[in-house]
Amino acid sequence: MSKNEKVSNSVIRRLPRYYRFLGEIMSEGISKISSRELAERMKVTASQIRQDLNCFGGFGQQGYGYNVAELREEIGAILGVNGDHPAVLIGAGNLGRALAVHLDYAKYGCRLCGVFDSSEQLSGMKLGALTVMPMSGLTSFCEKCRPVIAILCIPKEAASEVCEKLAALGVKAFWNFSHYDISLDNIPDVVIENVHLGDSLMALCYRINQSEKKEEEKQ
Amino acid sequence: MSKNEKVSNSVIRRLPRYYRFLGEIMSEGISKISSRELAERMKVTASQIRQDLNCFGGFGQQGYGYNVAELREEIGAILGVNGDHPAVLIGAGNLGRALAVHLDYAKYGCRLCGVFDSSEQLSGMKLGALTVMPMSGLTSFCEKCRPVIAILCIPKEAASEVCEKLAALGVKAFWNFSHYDISLDNIPDVVIENVHLGDSLMALCYRINQSEKKEEEKQ
DNA sequence: TAGATTGTTAATCGATTAACAATC
């Protein structure tokens, strides 16, 4: 199914979007789509779609197009949405609590199985089916549940230390919401996804300013 | 200060990261840095840093490097962190409430001045200094406060409609957390930043799977 | 079969990196 060459990051970043759009299209009752039609919806080029898909195999049929459900399934398999990666969330502040209850982890091939916070006050708080635990229990929890993913919703001051500890406990992936770029070059094969909401908002503001400038120039 | 050519998206996306790192470096009491030193910390090339900065002007001094505080200030000005864009948040679910209280909007040149939710039950709920308002009050609120930014934390089914309405009420920018790619091609000069947490998690899972595959091959 | 659309190769475009002259 998959070819040998390394798939570029740009392609990987687009896969979830394909997956989402195909879900939408499927739910509209459409069973077949051409790269041209899909491209139009997604506002990309048909060439790009065909190139991207062919990193993983030929999922289409010449003269026909792509079977929507089948293609979605294939992309889902590539992304691993049918997986069951145990995840632990560290930091039950506002954002942490929201991420604990707001996201349907199963949909993305994950399972949230523990929430921790350094504040004693939050210990015992219910978050859906889970209960916030004190950091003192983290080691034994990791030994028992073997989380692959850690979701970090902690202040940037704590990020580096918590991260090192979790990596030592066998965590292989970090979904990092702390305002800090974690990087563990000393530990191999750890994958890190830094989500910087502040960066995202600043980039939006930059574009607002540019757009406003353009408006002014017009007048 | 700024040159004429359009700055590429790649560069813009990197600016907030420079801004963050320079903040860190400044708080360490370091007043001067060379592109080489900064590059080392940020794990990018010195060339890239110099290229990026020179999209906006020459902020360094040959033979010396960059003044940390000054460069940070300059990048902040480019990003518009000293601005005061009024923002409205729609959808006071878990994620919406977290974004309302968790983020320091002033730090990014914004000011959150209203929170709305379609559920009557949430109306009146206190979120820091703000109170959740019912959607019926949105129009008059927008006419009074003229929000430039809308933060969307609503289900994907509602996204398109709410978005159209807000655009008609003069909103110029959307920070979109709904699981839906909004696009308003009929309305010009609207800027959109889609934040797809699910996409981010899926991309992370893809990389976990690849890393696991590699591990297995080793054995 | 004829028409459509893929999979894939080739051409183009843009972004990154390297090199170096300018200059502090």
Next chain:
DNA sequence: TAGATTGTTAATCGATTAACAATC
């Protein structure tokens, strides 16, 4: 002045788009 490091041009690399032969 000599050394360091920028700003900027040139070279390289990678990603996107276009084109088309393969084929359903």
